[in-house]
Amino acid sequence: MxxxxxxxxxxxxxxxxxxxxxxxxxxxxxxxxxxxxxxxxxxxxxxxxxxxxxxxxxxxSIPDMLMEFGRHWIEYNAVHGYGDMLKLAGKDLYTFLSNLDHMHAGMSHVFPELRPPSFRCERLGENQLKLYYRSERQGLQAFVVGMVQGLGEYFDTPLEVKHTGPCEKESICEEFIIDIKV
Structure with missing residues (x-):
């Protein structure tokens, strides 16, 4: 890393x-x-x-610490030089999550050895999202939960996020449900 x-x-x-x-x-x-x-x-x-x-x-626990670091990841990057990049990725949670792969692709010019995760987001309803997370690095699901919680704070969007388990047909894919509280 x-x-x-x-x-x-x-x-x-x-x-x-x-x-x-x-x-x-x-x-x-x-x-x-x-x-x-x-x-x-x-x-x-x-x-x-x-x-x-x-x-x-x-x-x-390690998962609780990873969640804490995931929340801090967003907070830190919003303040320390990557805030503009975060703003460009989207004005709301769904758009931001949908653009994460594009943001990572743009960063590969600066970080030539970058092996980023991949994210895909879909709407399940007006206030519910499903996030697909793919990474060759295993065991970081709690970090993703914390990161999404941090994004909820960043976008002033109260939410709950739950890791629901591995994707059905892919070995390096994990699924998360995000419930937006209105």
């Missing part, structure tokens, strides 16, 4: 738990250099260790 991912995780830990927590997590995973370069690729294993140790340090 690119350094931006690890940078957001670091920021979330700093914001919610403080520098002492971050330093303890770095010590536990033997991370000597905690300066992450946005455009530099890092091993996925490092990111997974950061998440696992953050969960252990805070007493949360």
């Amino acid at each position: 690119y350094g931006l991912v690890n940078k957001v995780i670091k920021d979330a830990i700093f914001q919610r738990y403080g520098e002492t927590a971050w330093q303890a997590i770095c010590k536990r995973i033997k991370l000597e250099d905690d300066i992450f370069v946005n455009l530099e690729p890092y091993p996925d294993e490092l990111t997974h260790r950061m998440v696992a140790e953050a969960a252990s340090y805070t007493g949360q």
Whole structure:
């Protein structure tokens, strides 16, 4: 994963738990250099260790920590240099989710080794969406839930999101139902 991912995780830990927590997590995973370069690729294993140790340090489950990081992902990127890109992707939740693949395609020029997930969104009703998430990286469903929750906050759209399980006919696909509260 690119350094931006690890940078957001670091920021979330700093914001919610403080520098002492971050330093303890770095010590536990033997991370000597905690300066992450946005455009530099890092091993996925490092990111997974950061998440696992953050969960252990805070007493949360890994899925709960991933949800927290997913919410923070939106918050961080809206403020730290990617806000315009978020605005261009859509003015509402449905449009934004429908345009995520286009946004990722545009980012591939800046991040040449990017292996982004793929998203497809469909309307099930006036206030219900189905999100299809495809990724070669397994175990990030809770991150997607948190990200969608963060997008709900970003778009001032109260919602509930539930991971409903794998897609029927695809091995690397997961489905989510998003209920928009009106």
